[in-house]
Amino acid sequence: MPRPLILVSNDDGITSKGILTLINVMKELGDVLVVAPDSPQSGMGHAITVGESLRLEENLVFKGVKAYQCSGTPADCVKMARHFVLKGQRQPDVVVSGINHGSNTSISVLYSGTMSAAIEGAIEGTPAIGFSLCDYSHDADFSHTEEYIKKITKQVLDKGLPKGVALNVNFPPKQSQPLKGVRICRQANAKWVEEFDQRFDPNGRRYFWMAGSFVNFDKGEDNDEWAIANNYVSVVPCQFDLTAHQAISILNEEWEILDRSEQTEVSEYRIPGAEDGLKIQ
């Protein structure tokens, strides 16, 4: 059996400490291909580059690893890896993204470039994992994450993931106590409350910095915020089917502008593509 082919990307850019840590762990598990942004892309969500062209250059700093840097977003990187770098060749067995310098728990998953690379993997039918450390510093200590990253990636390589699912894995910052273990969680119900810090440039023109505070409404113990606050590794399985399936029947019952004579029954919840069997591997 050949060694697994592992595609690595991130959103902090190819020079970040987080991706270097991730590459080093992945080299123990398989053959590594890196396609990552050539500059930081934090907060890019699931952006793709549609109105501009893209650059892709080989990057020679990683020993024993084929690596490219791309001028686009994390989602662009995964698309270029698959449809240009690996075109007509063996495709990755797993896509891993990160390790992000900063939390991607709860609502932050929507704004996360790290997770968009992983979700792009899932869209392509490849098991995928985004890793984030809840520590924003440039030289954050990632040492406590390595053992868990290896275990989680091995589980995914061994067992696959349900179709259409990518994992959002977050780690607490390094503490004096070791991590307590891994929890499978749901996305916490929380949000950011923004404040706009108004300033004036040397020409007297107004500009703003977006700042904000995080507000957690969730009292549960089954969510990612709780796990991180209690020194667990949080694993949230995420999907790219955004349909609020529960809302379909509510709208069908309540709305007065539908032609009910022709109404089709909308099928119950299903993971996209699950009709071909539940697992991808």
Added chain:
Amino acid sequence: MPRPLILVSNDDGITSKGILTLINVMKELGDVLVVAPDSPQSGMGHAITVGESLRLEENLVFKGVKAYQCSGTPADCVKMARHFVLKGQRQPDVVVSGINHGSNTSISVLYSGTMSAAIEGAIEGTPAIGFSLCDYSHDADFSHTEEYIKKITKQVLDKGLPKGVALNVNFPPKQSQPLKGVRICRQANAKWVEEFDQRFDPNGRRYFWMAGSFVNFDKGEDNDEWAIANNYVSVVPCQFDLTAHQAISILNEEWEILDRSEQTEVSEYRIPGAEDGLKIQ
């Protein structure tokens, strides 16, 4: 009862024909505030501006409507509207985004700046709708959409939406036959297959244009692709809880790296915030 306050944004920028059409329809339904990007932001997904500052300038081209143009993404626009322009004031009764010049059906919802503005509204607890026309041309004919946009927005103002839900509304391009009606749909199982068109700049350096073709795997008649192909207006209720709830029990059963002695039961599916009652209005 005061007229509703309607916040309008989009991703094609404040000068596009689509937002002008939407503003004109909304003026019949309530008081309108526009906060929209000062330049096209297509494909921005749920990006926000975290590493740069933002500009916000009043725009004076719309008669009888307070309007601002922002240098940021669609999600930034909704955040600035709420937390700067309307800070300490009455908040919008509905957020509408669009009308997008181009389809946001199926997987495109992830890449859509139009929908990120709507979903940002839903995160803030405000009913929200993204409108898109499946016609990419700059001077597309939006005339057949106006009656339906008015009806759908009135339904949402009258009945509210389930908590945490934003609507993704797509219209077929203008055809000789009138639209057949409105369908409540799920997101179709489809994806883009990219191709990278390689070129060389005058210095001999390689660059790429991302192109791609859309592939629909979905055989159902209950999804948005089917509705558009059959000349219906598609309405997909979308959520920002990305948790693949079905996958939680699969991982909890299969994974060998969990400490089962301490395992918490993960609660069943719920719309974020739904513990406070199902509806927002």
